[in-house]
Structures are given as structure tokens and as C-alpha cells.
Amino acid sequence: MTLPTVHVYVLGGTITMAGGAGTGIAPKLSGEDLMAQVPGLRDVANVVVKTPFLKPGASLTFAELSNVAAMIQDDPAQGHVVVQGTDTIDETAFFLGLLHNAQAPVVVTGAMRGASALSADGPANLLAAIHTAGHPEAANRGALVVLNDEIHQALYVEKMHKGLVQAFQSINGGAVGYYLEGRPRFLHPAPQHRAALFSNRVAPERxxxxxxxxxxxxxxxxxxxxxxxxxxxxxxxxxxxxxxxxxxxxxxxxxxxxxxxxxxxxxxxxxxxxxxxxxxxxxxxxxxxxxxxxxxxxxxxxxxxxxxxxxxxxxxxxxxxxxxx
Missing domain, CATH: 3.40.50.40 (Rossmann fold)
Known part of the structure; x- marks a missing residue:
């Protein structure tokens, strides 16, 4: 079986964070470090990982995201995954979706628990996001958010809790799919046509x-x-x-x-x-x-x-x- 190629862009966030006792956690793990934590990854996709920078999700900028969107546009992969902090995933996924005009989906993911936490959710979220990004049924859906075995459309998803792993919800219509039994399952077919509203080099005003x-x-x-x-x-x-x-x-x-x-x-x-x-x-x-x-x-x-x-x-x-x- 020929596996899809998925490009992963690691920007930082809780999923990359670790720390010592009493010091709090901060971004430390590179993209390669994260991939090494995901068992079964080689069975779902050929992964190319890039780490443009590591920073908290709250500190991301439009300029940085526009650069990531341009990188995605130039990458001939079946799917793309952006890994970042959950503070702004609902915003960044929406912004990336406005700039993305290819059939290959952009899947944004992260984690609610740090990499060194008991029962860290990052590895499972990564596997689900990468598998979803490379799945044929994800094509032409624009930007998606995958966490906690749920697949959400970027337009509707919101962060609804500060700490629980089920923090993200699409309160207007619900999830568009789930990651169950080791594969993504979508509830509805993808739209036949979609187009970006803006160039990936747009510079948003204040x-x-x-x-x-x-x-x-x-x-x-x-x-x-x-x-x-x-x-x-x-x-x-x-x-x-x-x-x-x-x-x-x-x-x-x-x-x-x-x-x-x-x-x-x-x-x-x-x-x-x-x-x-x-x-x-x-x-x-x-x-x-x-x-x-x-x-x-x-x-x-x-x-x-x-x-x-x-x-x-x-x-x-x-x-x-x-x-x-």
C-alpha cells in the first residue's frame, strides 16, 4: 500500500512543552522529538516535519501564519498538519482556511497537556491529525481541527474549556467526523468546490x-x-x-x-x-x-x-x- 505524504509544521504550544519542578512548562520539543513519541506513525503516512519556530499559541502573529500558509501552498503533499498551542487554534485554523485554496487539507492540532504530563494527549492527537490529513475523504475540506478524536471544521470550532482534553467543540452543528478504530470517519461528504478568500500574502489591518x-x-x-x-x-x-x-x-x-x-x-x-x-x-x-x-x-x-x-x-x-x- 502506498502511504500518503503529509507535511507537518510544528510551531510550538503545550504539545511541545516540558519543564522542571516549580518552573512551569515552556516550548522545548522539536518536530522530530514529537514524531518520535507517536507509535504507529509510519503505518499511516510518510511524514516530513518542519519546525519553523517554537512559541506559545498566544504569541503567534498574522505575519508568521501567512508565512506558514505560503509554505503549505508550495508543498506538494496530500495533506498538511500545523501543530501549535491551543490558546489560539480556533483563530489560526480559521485564518489558515481563508488563505488555503488547494484540495489537500490543512489540519491544525495541539494538546491540552504538556509533553511530560501524565497521560499526555499530544501523541494521540498527532497521530489522528496526520492520519486525517492524508485521508482521501479529508480532501477539499479546507482547514480542520483535530483533537480528542474529534474532527472539526475551522469555521465552527471554539475552545470551550481551559484545561480538559475535550476543550474544543463545534457548538453550531457539532463535529464533522471522528477518529475511531484507528481511522478518520467523516459524517458528511466534502464540498465539491472551495476557493480561498484571500492571498496567502495578505497583511491584515488592525x-x-x-x-x-x-x-x-x-x-x-x-x-x-x-x-x-x-x-x-x-x-x-x-x-x-x-x-x-x-x-x-x-x-x-x-x-x-x-x-x-x-x-x-x-x-x-x-x-x-x-x-x-x-x-x-x-x-x-x-x-x-x-x-x-x-x-x-x-x-x-x-x-x-x-x-x-x-x-x-x-x-x-x-x-x-x-x-x-
Whole structure:
């Protein structure tokens, strides 16, 4: 049997971390060190591993991820795996998916427990991710996230717990597959066609996220006007609602930059046609905000930042977000 070739890019994260007593863990293991910990790897794929750098997931940058996306685009492999810290996997997988236009999937994985921890989950996650990346049914699915024997679409997956191995969930629709009995099993066929929304050399612009809170004021919203941001995502309440005291600042913002309406509530899309009071989603959309659809606030920020970095017009940004409604 001819095994698929899978290229693995190790960027760091908990999966690479070890440490001494009382000092805390930090990134230490290279890609080769990680592969040596995975029994049965040679039976599922021919693995080519690269370690561009080792750092915590919280410190990754758009520039670094764009470089990884460009490396992936140039690699003639059946599948690609990105190994990184779980702090930002839901964001980075979404960003990589926006830049990826090949049939070969990009599978992002990591670990919730350090490499030296009892029952470390890294080796099992690596095996599942590499096997999934090389599987024919994973082709044309864009970016996926594989942890804890679950396969998630990057668009929907979110980190929902700080420490448990089942931290990642797709609360809008569930996992798209599972790693069971030593192989990936998908629940639905892959789409026939998909295309990247942006070039892998896009340089995202600065976008702020401002969260609405009970009895809050508009000071942070107004401050974004003077801090050099090119766009704003408002993390609204409920189905997409803002306190009335935010509205004057919002109107001032809308005269200068695009503003996207997301919600702090994880499940469900932002509404567009239900509530009609001042600060409701109907009122906000009439004022000019762009509904984020099914996107979480942090993913809406990535999409807006990429659209601005690609030089999209206001109408093009609206059309891009409409894809996620």
C-alpha cells in the first residue's frame, strides 16, 4: 500500500512543552522529538516535519501564519498538519482556511497537556491529525481541527474549556467526523468546490474588538477612533444588541471605519430581522453595521482584518461577511 505524504509544521504550544519542578512548562520539543513519541506513525503516512519556530499559541502573529500558509501552498503533499498551542487554534485554523485554496487539507492540532504530563494527549492527537490529513475523504475540506478524536471544521470550532482534553467543540452543528478504530470517519461528504478568500500574502489591518457589558459606557468604543484602528468588531449582547448609550459613539465610528456586529453568546448566528428597539440588531444594521452571521467575535475580527488588508471596498467586505450569514 502506498502511504500518503503529509507535511507537518510544528510551531510550538503545550504539545511541545516540558519543564522542571516549580518552573512551569515552556516550548522545548522539536518536530522530530514529537514524531518520535507517536507509535504507529509510519503505518499511516510518510511524514516530513518542519519546525519553523517554537512559541506559545498566544504569541503567534498574522505575519508568521501567512508565512506558514505560503509554505503549505508550495508543498506538494496530500495533506498538511500545523501543530501549535491551543490558546489560539480556533483563530489560526480559521485564518489558515481563508488563505488555503488547494484540495489537500490543512489540519491544525495541539494538546491540552504538556509533553511530560501524565497521560499526555499530544501523541494521540498527532497521530489522528496526520492520519486525517492524508485521508482521501479529508480532501477539499479546507482547514480542520483535530483533537480528542474529534474532527472539526475551522469555521465552527471554539475552545470551550481551559484545561480538559475535550476543550474544543463545534457548538453550531457539532463535529464533522471522528477518529475511531484507528481511522478518520467523516459524517458528511466534502464540498465539491472551495476557493480561498484571500492571498496567502495578505497583511491584515488592525481591528479592535469592543465588548458590550451591563451598564457599560461608550468610552472604549470612542477611543478606537483615536488609536489607529481600521475597523471595529462590537461584541454585542444576545442576538446582537447594544446598550442605547453606545449608539452615538457607534454612529461616529461608522462615519470613518467599517463596524461588524458579533455577539458574546457562543451559539447561533447574529439576528437580522427580529428585534426593533434602539440598539437592536434591526436598528444597528440600519445604521450601517455589518452582521457577522455565524462567526464568533474573534473570527469576525480576523475576517474583517483580512478583508481590509486585501484592499476590499465596503461593499466587498459586506459581500464577504454575507458568506457566513
Amino acid at each position: 481591528v479592535a474588538v469592543v465588548k458590550a457589558v451591563l451598564d457599560g459606557d461608550d468610552a472604549l468604543l470612542r477611543a478606537t477612533l483615536d488609536l489607529g484602528y481600521h475597523g471595529v468588531v462590537v461584541e454585542a449582547m444576545g442576538a446582537g444588541h447594544l446598550p442605547a448609550q453606545y449608539l452615538d459613539a457607534l454612529d461616529a465610528l461608522l462615519e470613518r471605519v467599517p463596524v461588524v456586529l458579533a455577539s458574546r453568546v457562543p451559539a447561533g448566528p447574529v439576528f437580522q430581522n427580529t428585534y426593533g428597539f434602539p440598539g437592536s440588531e434591526i436598528d444597528l444594521i440600519r445604521r450601517g453595521v455589518i452582521p457577522a452571521g455565524w462567526l464568533s467575535p474573534h473570527k469576525a475580527r480576523i475576517l474583517l482584518a483580512a478583508g481590509l488588508g486585501a484592499g476590499q471596498s465596503m461593499q466587498e467586505i459586506r459581500d464577504t461577511f454575507a458568506r457566513f450569514a
